[in-house]
Amino acid sequence: xGRVLNLVLAGVGGQGIVSLANVIANAALHRGTNVVVAxxxxxxxxxxxxxxxxxxxxxxxxxxxxxEGDIMIALDPLEAARYAHYLKQGALAYVEQKVTPPPxxxxxxxxxxxVVRSLExxxxxxxxxxxxxxxxxxxxxxxxxxxxxxxxxxxxxFDGYLGPEDVEAAIKLVLKKPEKNIRLFRAxxxxx
Amino acid sequence: xxEVLAPPGSRVIMLGNVAIARGALEYGVAFxxxxxxxxxTEITEALSYASRLLGAPYVEWSSNEKVALEGAIGAALAGxxxxxxxxxxxxxxxxxxxxxxxxxxxxxSLVIVSADDPxxxxxxxxxxxxxxxxxxxxxxxxxxxxxxxxxxxxxAFKLSEKWGHPVILRxxxxxxxxxxPVETGEINLEGIxxxxxxxxxxxxxxxxxxxxxxxxxxxxxxxERIREDLASHPLNWVEGPEDAKLxxxxxxxxxxxxxxxxxxxxLEDKARLLKIGTPVPLPRKLIxxxxxxxxxxxxxxxxxxxxxSQIKEALYDEKIIVDIHGKEKGPIRRTGELTLDxxxxxLARVAGVPYExxxxxRPRISxxxxxxxxxxxxxxxxxxYALRRAVGKARVRPIYNGDIGCYSLGVNPPFxxxxxxxxxxxxxxxxxxxxxxxxxxxxxxxxxxxxxxHAGLPGLANAVYNRAPMLVVVLDNRTTAxxxxxxxxxxxxxxxxxxxxxxxxxDAARGLGVEYVKVIDAFNIKEGxxxxxKALEYVKKEGKPALVxxxxxxxxxxxxxxxxxxxxxxxxxxxxxxxxxxxLCYKAFNCxxxxxxxxxxxxxxxxxxxxxxxxxxxCPFDAFHPVEEPPExxxxxxxxxxxx
Numbered sequence: 072x073g074r075v076l077n078l079v080l081a082g083v084g085g086q087g088i089v090s091l092a093n094v095i096a097n098a099a100l101h102r103g104t105n106v107v108v109a110x111x112x113x114x115x116x117x118x119x120x121x122x123x124x125x126x127x128x129x130x131x132x133x134x135x136x137x138x139e140g141d142i143m144i145a146l147d148p149l150e151a152a153r154y155a156h157y158l159k160q161g162a163l164a165y166v167e168q169k170v171t172p173p174p175x176x177x178x179x180x181x182x183x184x185x186v187v188r189s190l191e192x193x194x195x196x197x198x199x200x201x202x203x204x205x206x207x208x209x210x211x212x213x214x215x216x217x218x219x220x221x222x223x224x225x226x227x228x229f230d231g232y233l234g235p236e237d238v239e240a241a242i243k244l245v246l247k248k249p250e251k252n253i254r255l256f257r258a259x260x261x262x263x
Numbered sequence: 264x265x266e267v268l269a270p271p272g273s274r275v276i277m278l279g280n281v282a283i284a285r286g287a288l289e290y291g292v293a294f295x296x297x298x299x300x301x302x303x304t305e306i307t308e309a310l311s312y313a314s315r316l317l318g319a320p321y322v323e324w325s326s327n328e329k330v331a332l333e334g335a336i337g338a339a340l341a342g343x344x345x346x347x348x349x350x351x352x353x354x355x356x357x358x359x360x361x362x363x364x365x366x367x368x369x370x371x372s373l374v375i376v377s378a379d380d381p382x383x384x385x386x387x388x389x390x391x392x393x394x395x396x397x398x399x400x401x402x403x404x405x406x407x408x409x410x411x412x413x414x415x416x417x418x419a420f421k422l423s424e425k426w427g428h429p430v431i432l433r434x435x436x437x438x439x440x441x442x443x444p445v446e447t448g449e450i451n452l453e454g455i456x457x458x459x460x461x462x463x464x465x466x467x468x469x470x471x472x473x474x475x476x477x478x479x480x481x482x483x484x485x486x487e488r489i490r491e492d493l494a495s496h497p498l499n500w501v502e503g504p505e506d507a508k509l510x511x512x513x514x515x516x517x518x519x520x521x522x523x524x525x526x527x528x529x530l531e532d533k534a535r536l537l538k539i540g541t542p543v544p545l546p547r548k549l550i551x552x553x554x555x556x557x558x559x560x561x562x563x564x565x566x567x568x569x570x571x572s573q574i575k576e577a578l579y580d581e582k583i584i585v586d587i588h589g590k591e592k593g594p595i596r597r598t599g600e601l602t603l604d605x606x607x608x609x610l611a612r613v614a615g616v617p618y619e620x621x622x623x624x625r626p627r628i629s630x631x632x633x634x635x636x637x638x639x640x641x642x643x644x645x646x647x648y649a650l651r652r653a654v655g656k657a658r659v660r661p662i663y664n665g666d667i668g669c670y671s672l673g674v675n676p677p678f679x680x681x682x683x684x685x686x687x688x689x690x691x692x693x694x695x696x697x698x699x700x701x702x703x704x705x706x707x708x709x710x711x712x713x714x715x716x717h718a719g720l721p722g723l724a725n726a727v728y729n730r731a732p733m734l735v736v737v738l739d740n741r742t743t744a745x746x747x748x749x750x751x752x753x754x755x756x757x758x759x760x761x762x763x764x765x766x767x768x769x770d771a772a773r774g775l776g777v778e779y780v781k782v783i784d785a786f787n788i789k790e791g792x793x794x795x796x797k798a799l800e801y802v803k804k805e806g807k808p809a810l811v812x813x814x815x816x817x818x819x820x821x822x823x824x825x826x827x828x829x830x831x832x833x834x835x836x837x838x839x840x841x842x843x844x845x846x847l848c849y850k851a852f853n854c855x856x857x858x859x860x861x862x863x864x865x866x867x868x869x870x871x872x873x874x875x876x877x878x879x880x881x882c883p884f885d886a887f888h889p890v891e892e893p894p895e896x897x898x899x900x901x902x903x904x905x906x907x
Contacts, residue, residue, distance in 0.1 A: 096442050100444050105444070106442075106443065107409070108441060109441045110441070111384065112301055112302065117635035117669065118636045118638060118855055119634055119636070131408070132520045133408065133437045133516075133519070134437065138622065138624075139621060152628055153630055153633075155623075155624050156625055160622065174636050175634075175853075176851070176853050186628060193626040195624050212870055
């Protein structure tokens with residue numbers, strides 16, 4: 072068996088996690104990299120916690136084994152912590168800065184700082200990215216997903232599997248308003 | 264969905280469900296019916312997309328799964344290849360025709376797609392529908408992952424054609440909702456446009472006892488011939504060294520997990536891997552041949568030990584004694600879905616090789632749960648709120664009989680207004696029994712519009728007939744919302760985007776004899792409270808069913824409609840001078856777009872606010888206002904939007 076890059080995408084239903092996975096899958100195809108993406112649909116999607124398993128390279132099975140994820144992209148700090156056990160010790164987690172509070176009456180969620188500390192203490196390397204804010208500032212409030220991918224890609228974690236040109240081709244193919252999203256993606260690459 | 268029509272010879276990313284649709288088009292399916300249900304819905308959405316552009320095949324959203332399967336049987340009897348798709352529990356609804364269609368056989372191919380949901384991601388149970396195949400004498404084809412979904416559906420059609428017999432294609436969540444690269448072939452344009460002719464064959468197609476007895480003899484005999492034939496089916500094969508003492512059997516998606524687990528443990532050269540694509544009836548010849556050389560068998564399959572138990576039967580008959588491991592006695596647990604972790608650990612144990620599971624990071628932090636919730640602007644939130652107030656005012660002790668749909672989410676705080684949820688239509692059904700047996704309580708059946716047409720009608724007829732005192736609340740949000748906004752018989756649009764007849768729920772209820780029928784604006788909380796109160800008083804006084812239709816579009820659908828029509832909605836904002844931080848809006852009403860600031864006063868997230876205006880109605884201090892006057896057009900769309 073050859074190499075596999077296991078990528079955990081986490082967030083809240085409605086944040087565009089499934090769309091992001093579709094971009095990555097199409098980018099992989101553009102590059103000629105094999106890919107398997109297991110998604111969350113239906114009931115769980117309505118504002119609930121969402122995890123998508125993305126496996127690049129020589130993967131057969133759809134789900135990432137616990138403790139074997141290489142990278143995480145999380146559009147919410149709480150969801151990063153919820154699925155952290157899918158990652159390897161020492162894996163890199165790109166975590167959105169803003170907590171989206173679960174809409175349950177009387178629930179006070181932990182802060183981003185508290186979550187990040189717990190992730191680091193558990194053995195992960197964490198990069199906090201203000202993707203929601205930057206996407207808003209750059210005029211594409213729904214583009215935090217794409218911004219986050221750009222920020223992660225900037226550090227080279229996808230080298231050998233995917234490149235920026237593959238992502239841009241995929242954005243053109245599967246997202247609405249591709250120009251806007253490509254601008255955002257490039258900004259994230261530059262800022263990441 | 265556009266990828267379903269990708270040109271032949273391309274390699275495109277497809278959801279497993281879309282790949283199933285593509286396979287059906289390549290084979291030449293001419294009739295496709297379905298009732299939406301996760302994880303099956305995208306199959307028919309993709310076919311509906313294709314049909315709108317190609318003019319064929321005929322595709323419909325049927326009113327329920329039984330009707331969908333009957334339609335497909337009818338089409339197959341008329342001589343055209345047909346397919347009915349549904350989620351696993353939908354097959355229960357369709358079970359009546361399913362159990363008899365094997366007796367008749369079919370002159371054109373008929374495939375029933377059952378999308379099972381191990382792990383219960385979107386379902387009330389975890390049933391393994393391969394067992395239906397055994398029970399109803401219908402062969403089951405099971406793809407080895409999304410990677411094989413397209414090929415498997417084509418093989419299922421071919422198998423059905425070859426034997427003149429229905430075939431079940433069993434998918435699972437991790438097949439239908441997994442995205443992989445898929446190679447496309449030619450779409451059979453002639454096939455999908457095919458028209459047929461029904462040829463009379465009374466002894467075969469009318470299952471009166473005299474005919475059915477003969478057909479049953481034939482069926483049992485045919486079943487064994489099919490089993491033998493499946494030994495050489497192209498979806499079954501063997502890999503690895505012939506002399507290996509360990510035989511791993513991977514059925515369906517289990518094959519992918521088994522294959523990767525073997526590689527992870529470095530056992531590819533030490534184990535034989537039998538890949539099963541036709542789990543029912545299990546081709547005995549294949550397993551007996553392989554098992555006779557092995558001294559240990561490890562079976563990997565998604566769901567119940569269906570292949571495992573058939574292997575045991577076959578080997579017992581052949582007097583082959585060999586250790587068999589799987590789900591009956593472990594090492595893999597029977598509940599939940601397969602994972603690479605549990606398959607790898609199980610394989611290591613069976614093979615007697617060391618395997619140390621990694622120590623994953625476990626952050627020490629207490630996380631609040633994040634269950635799915637009613638969306639910001641959902642009309643159901645306003646209805647639950649109004650209904651609760653009416654119940655308090657009428658001083659009744661309610662039993663909230665819930666049903667399957669977005670309103671199931673009313674089970675969570677703050678509403679907790681779903682006391683029972685069993686299956687489609689179960690709200691009215693259970694209320695029927697309770698209404699005749701409880702004292703001092705009133706059953707309130709809460710059912711969605713699509714669910715009402717699906718299985719609510721017989722229960723309602725029963726309630727009227729037997730004079731069951733209950734309040735039926737039909738939540739009419741103008742679509743099958745939970746599964747992604749499919750139309751239904753109340754909408755007036757078909758799956759192909761053509762005009763259909765729109766059945767008014769009010770007419771349907773009156774037609775069934777409900778004497779007390781009212782329609783309310785779901786977004787109007789005051790009206791809702793008053794009308795629910797009156798209806799409850801009627802039930803108490805008259806001892807008969809009352810029905811209230813709460814009408815208001817799914818807000819996501821309304822927003823999509825508005826966007827297409829170039830209409831903008833107006834978000835709301837909080838007047839912090841008026842807000843007293845009472846928390847009613849973010850606690851008792853619990854709109855996800857409203858959150859408390861550090862001072863406890865309400866704030867609105869403008870990105871989440873959908874401009875429904877419900878908060879302005881519930882606030883006792885008049886603190887919520889639209890940032891500008893909402894356009895009339897938006898207020899109309901909120902109440903009338905429907906799928907296009």
